[in-house]
Amino acid sequence: QVQLVESGGGLVQAGGSLRLSCAASGRTFSSYAMGWFRQAPGKEREFVAAISWSGGSTYYADSVKGRFTISRDNAKNTVYLQMNSLKPEDAALYYCAAEWVDPRALNWMTASSRCPQEYAYWGQGTQVTVSS
Numbered sequence: 001q002v003q004l005v006e007s008g009g010g011l012v013q014a015g016g017s018l019r020l021s022c023a024a025s026g027r028t029f030s031s032y033a034m035g036w037f038r039q040a041p042g043k044e045r046e047f048v049a050a051i052s053w054s055g056g057s058t059y060y061a062d063s064v065k066g067r068f069t070i071s072r073d074n075a076k077n078t079v080y081l082q083m084n085s086l087k088p089e090d091a092a093l094y095y096c097a098a099e100w101v102d103p104r105a106l107n108w109m110t111a112s113s114r115c116p117q118e119y120a121y122w123g124q125g126t127q128v129t130v131s132s
Contacts, residue, residue, distance in 0.1 A: 002026045002098045002121040009126030020081040022096030030074040033101045036081045037116055038092035050113035057109050088132045093125040
């Protein structure tokens with residue numbers, strides 16, 4: 001079992017930056033792949049970024065590539081999403097998600113990390129609002 005708590009959301013002007021954090025409970029955090037997703041009102045939940053259990057592999061949605069950076073600190077059981085050059089279209093409720101991945105499943109990150117259905121554990125979300 002993993003419990004996730006997001007923080008760091010808020011109101012920022014377009015062009016500004018925010019850093020989201022997701023604190024995880026549990027002793028096996030380093031065994032979990034982590035993802036960030038977002039959902040705007042009236043829209044489906046969409047993939048933002050994912051990171052492998054070791055931090056060695058990262059993936060991004062095309063819409064955030066070059067502006068957002070996902071990272072993790074396994075010693076602190078925390079995953080981060082640094083968001084720069086924010087745009088009004090980035091406004092949404094941001095969720096972090098976790099999934100235990102067998103280290104032998106070498107293709108999970110490329111095949112599954114973008115799919116919300118592949119993650120078993122979710123936080124409650126943190127709101128990001130971007131003013132134009």
